[in-house]
Amino acid sequence: MLSQSPRVRAAIIGSGSGTNARALCAYAAANASGYQVCLVIATKHDIGIVDVAQQFGVPCVICADKASFAEDVCAAINNHNIELLLLAGLLRHVASSIVAAVNGNVLNIHPSLLPKHGGKGMYGLHVHQAVLDAGDAMTGATVHLVTNEYDQGRVIAQAEVPVIQGETAEQLQVRVKAVEHQLYGPAVDKFCGELNQPRPSSKTPLEVA
Numbered sequence: 001m002l003s004q005s006p007r008v009r010a011a012i013i014g015s016g017s018g019t020n021a022r023a024l025c026a027y028a029a030a031n032a033s034g035y036q037v038c039l040v041i042a043t044k045h046d047i048g049i050v051d052v053a054q055q056f057g058v059p060c061v062i063c064a065d066k067a068s069f070a071e072d073v074c075a076a077i078n079n080h081n082i083e084l085l086l087l088a089g090l091l092r093h094v095a096s097s098i099v100a101a102v103n104g105n106v107l108n109i110h111p112s113l114l115p116k117h118g119g120k121g122m123y124g125l126h127v128h129q130a131v132l133d134a135g136d137a138m139t140g141a142t143v144h145l146v147t148n149e150y151d152q153g154r155v156i157a158q159a160e161v162p163v164i165q166g167e168t169a170e171q172l173q174v175r176v177k178a179v180e181h182q183l184y185g186p187a188v189d190k191f192c193g194e195l196n197q198p199r200p201s202s203k204t205p206l207e208v209a
Ligand code: GRF
Pocket: 014, 015, 016, 017, 018, 019, 020, 021, 088, 089, 090, 109, 110, 111, 124, 177, 180
């Protein structure tokens, strides 16, 4: 059940440098966005996303233990009344209990034009190398709902990036990330707009697809 607050209470969860987390926090701070970042969940202590939380004055919880990961994330979600979970470079499986804890309101950003170059094992440079190996003229980024199948949920927003002939996967990653940072905040905003629409039936937000 969403709160009566005009802004959806979001948590960002990640395992890496946190550049998308920074973009999401900056977007929420600078715009009359439909979401507020109330929590950062990190899978390690010494990663960039922890610094992002500190810079934006957002509480940060470390869920490092793999065995109790789902349980720990659910506890953090419940303790902070989180309504929306935003994946930003999470290198852990998202259990169905985590998805259920936010009524299915889980978004991810993927560095390709899904459904191309998605699925298990497709992350980071693997994705960009696959784009180059396939000879694609166009790649990009996708914000999508998270379901129990990797990268299969409904697409919320996409942005295209032309591939430059002869560039490396690392160079392509830099250019795609710059586009991700522009895409994610507005896409979350759009999704929050959907969540705040009155529903014709008593269905939960999980069933917005
Ligand atoms: C991004 O490329 C995102 O598309 C993918 O993981 C990466 C995270 O990078 N899901 P960062 O930690 O946000 O820099």
